[in-house]
Amino acid sequence: TGTVTEIYDFLRLLFARAGEAYSYNTGKKMVRYSEEEMVEHILGHFKNKRIVLLAPIVKGRKGHHRELFEQFRKQGYLRVRVDGELMELKEKMQVDRYKIHDIEIVIDRLTAEAASKLRIIESLQIALKLGKDQVLVVNHDKPDQFQLLSKQLMCSDTGISYDEPSPNAFSFNSPYGACPHCKGLGTVFQIDLDAVVPDKTLSIADGGIAPLGLARDTHTFSQVKALASKYKFDIHTPIQQIPARAMNMLLYGSETERLELDVEFEEGTQVYQSQFEGIVNMVIRWFHDTGSDYVKQWAEKFMIIRDCPVCDGSRLRKESLWFKIDQKNISELNRFNLNELQQWFKGIEKRLNKKQQMIAGEIVKEINERIDFLLQVGLDYLTLNRSSRSLSGGESQRIRLATQIGSKLKGITYILDEPSIGLHQRDNEKLIRALQELRDVGNTVIVVEHDKDIMLQADHLIDIGPGAGRHGGHIVSEGNPKKFIKQKTPTAGYLSGRLRIELPEKRRSGNGQALMLKGASGNNLKIVDVAFPLGILIGVTGVSGSGKSTLITETFYPILAYHVYHSKSQALPYKSIKGLEHIDKVIEIDQSPIGRTPRSNPATYCGFFNDVRQLFAIIPEAKIRGYKPGRFSFNVKGGRCETCEGAGVKTIEMNFLPDVHVHCERCNGKRFNRETLEIKYRGKSISDVLEMTVSEASEFF
Ligand SMILES: [Zn+2]
Ligand SMILES: [Zn+2]
Ligand SMILES: [Zn+2]
Structure with missing residues (x-):
């Protein structure tokens, strides 16, 4: 949505153009050489030494590579380096086809001195062409001294190289950027063992392994029975008494071990060699491969959603996460809230090198400007990775508002519908100032609003009513707020303080039971302990971004939902919860639509x-x-x-x-x-x- 997306787009551009690559193998900075830099490097590093320039052809690939040797021999190349050893390129040459090999072709042998610079350049160009932008330089007299130079980003220790990054490499919506494991979702379905084996006192026959159901005549059950007799238990044994090794095989399969199974058929018993897939693997396979919604839903009951273990929920591929600016990768910046992001960008120039400064200057300016707009409308707690689906109506409006403030257009009529929704009182002032700023540059701003402060800040108020539906529809009163509140209307009454909603005199004390949540530490929560007394109305309050949703909707509710429904949503980290036995149902009433089709109403x-x-x-x-x-x-x-x-x-x-x-x-x-x-x-x-x-x-x- 608007400005937030734009900031991320600029960040992607920034990382693509000014990010520095680090090796995911060694954590060291990756290097890349231009041709000129290579020449300089060779002349400096191997000064006055006899060197060999080679073109890497095969990297860690099995095979006898006979045709390859022949092809280069016919082209007139005389020498080759095979698995680190320099040798002559002979006729009918080949290497062990079952081993992994590295092969480089010798392009030239010469002394690294200024006088031979031209020849170095020429040979280098040939080597780079053959070696696909890479060249190997070996010290002729000490062959264990060598260096691989690449025009692409490369880890000089392990030889891995990254493609030149494009902004797409930092987008989880692009195949160039998305984590291949979770396809850019950040989460994956994993098997939930607690759902597969819900009660260890049950036997397999009684449904102790939930996906199997109750004992009946199926191929899988006959396999399980065979496995049971081999491991000396029986399908009526409670799960907790089944030997761990057998249980492991039941769940994860026999892998390489082949089982000799006596499988009973109607016609008698037949012995055959079989491999047991394992219940867990079976569920996973069905979940991923089935074409049927029904089977998929069934399998999903035994799965749970977890952060992707490969990208750690960042949704980006490994390589992209190893591009850094001032020690931060793009995903780390993504997790910053706008306040932190602004802090980080403050004085960034001083932490960049000359080249980065040149590239980053304009981009950083654009980013800073947009962060400012968003801060102006009270969105300092927002993080860039917040999914637009989870934004409240008020938040989306404020983001659009920020975009408009940024556009600096005038002569426009803006219409807003309750932009204050979800905004804490403290941030209201910012919103009001943003609205006024929009007006002050020469626009008309019409705001539909219940919020008292915003109403009183208006230049002109229009009150429609007096009631709702059939009882409404009249213009009850209008004018500037000063005159407006003197009118004898209910709205004016509440605005002026003549009317008010009285606080209740008595408060309930609850039923004596409570839920005790301890050590909640999701997002910004500081390992908090909190008690929820039951049987009363509890308010949870705090400024926007203080952690209310983290505590309640992302930690507390998922815990209860898991307890009651075995739901799949994952609670943010916490240490313990007590009192769940007092709860037998939990219902979340949220703002999601009651149905997306024209059929629901x-x-x-x-x-x-x-x-x-x-x-x-x-x-x-x-x-x-x-x-x-x-x-x-x-x-x-x-x-x-x-x-x-x-x-x-x-x-x-x-x-x-x-x-x-x-x-x-x-x-x-x-x-x-x-x-x-x-x-x-x-x-x-x-x-x-x-x-x-x-x-x-x-x-x-
Ligand atoms: Zn992933
Ligand atoms: Zn309303
Ligand atoms: Zn019709």
Whole structure:
């Protein structure tokens, strides 16, 4: 979204152009030489020594490489270095085909002195061409002294090289940047042993290995039985008494060991050699390979989501994470909140070398500017890696607002809908200042808002009401806030303090039980202990970014959800939790949509629509026609409009753009066919009912 994405885009550019590569093998800086630098390096490092220039051809590859030797011999090359040893290139030469080899072709032998500079350059160019941008320089008289030089970034100790980075190499959406293990998701499904073996007192026959289910006649069970008799236990043995080695084999398979299994068939027993795949491997295989949603969902029950072990949740490939600027890789910067990021960029020039400074100057300026805009709208706690899906409506608006402040346009009318949502009181001032700044450069800013401070800061207030739905719709009052609050309206009453919501006199003390969470340390939490007394209303408060969501939605809720539903979401780190026995259900009420399709609506979601359909079915006219409640459903055939299949809209897929929904022409968006719409309850059709607001419906019924 807007500015945040732009900052990340600039960061990617910065790392691609000014990042320094380090070897993931040694942690040492990777080096890269231009041709001129190579010449200088050779003349300096091997000064006045006799040297051999070679082109690397084979690197750590098995084979006899006969054709290769022949090919170079025919081209007139005379000498070669095989596995570190210089030798003549003979006819019909070959090496051990089952061993790994390094092979370089000798291009030239000469003395490294200024007088032979031209010859060095010429030979170097040939070597680089043959050796694909690499050249090996060997001291002729001390062959154990050699150096590999590369035009690409290379680890001079281990020879690994990285491609020249592009900004894409730092994007987890690009195949050049995404961690190949998790495909850039940052998380992977792993087997959850607690789900596979939920209760060790159960036997296998009684479902002790959950994916197997209860004992029955299946190929897998006959394999398990055979394995059991080999390891001297039986499928009625409680899991905890099964020898560890046998259990290990049950779960992870017999790998290389071949099992001799007596498998019982109806016709008798047959002995055959078999390899047992292991229950865990089986579940994983089904999870990844199945084409069936049903099987996938089944397998998913035994999986758990974890940070990707390869990229550690950073979503980027290993190489990309080894590009650093002032000792930080891009993923580390990504985890900074905007405040920390601004701190880090402060005075960055002094920590860069000359070349980096040249490249980074403009980019850093752009980044700093954008960080400023975001800080202006109170988003200092935001981290760049925050997924846009997890942003609240208020946060997304504030990010867009920052983008607009940055654009410095004037003569524009901006319309905002409750930008203060989710914003803590403390940051409200910043938001107000940002809105005023937008106004001051010559724009009109219209804000729909309930927040008192923002209302009072407006130049002009418009109050619509007095009630909601049918009871609203009037302009109750308008004017500048000073005059506005003197009016005799409820809004003015609350704004001026004449009216207020009284605090309750009595507070409940709870039922004496509590949940004790200890040592929570996710994100910014400082290993906190906290008690949640049960049976009361608990408020969790603090400025934006203080750790409220980390504590409650990312630590506490996943713990409870795992306890109650064995849910897959992973709680952030904590030491212990006590009191779970007092909880038998937990429900998270969040802001996620109640359904993404045109088919879900509040009436169906809360079950109210069932009653409405029952009601329509007992209307005399409906009874005469034999209409059942199903007739009034837009989800099944019968009463709905078949052109749009009851959706009321038709969905037009736009390839990579979001789908577009257009009104159905047949039913005009009413979702039902003509006959169904003829049935009316107190003058309203089933479609009219769906159109009602909650308060209209409440009055109507
Ligand atoms: Zn990964
Ligand atoms: Zn509202
Ligand atoms: Zn229709």
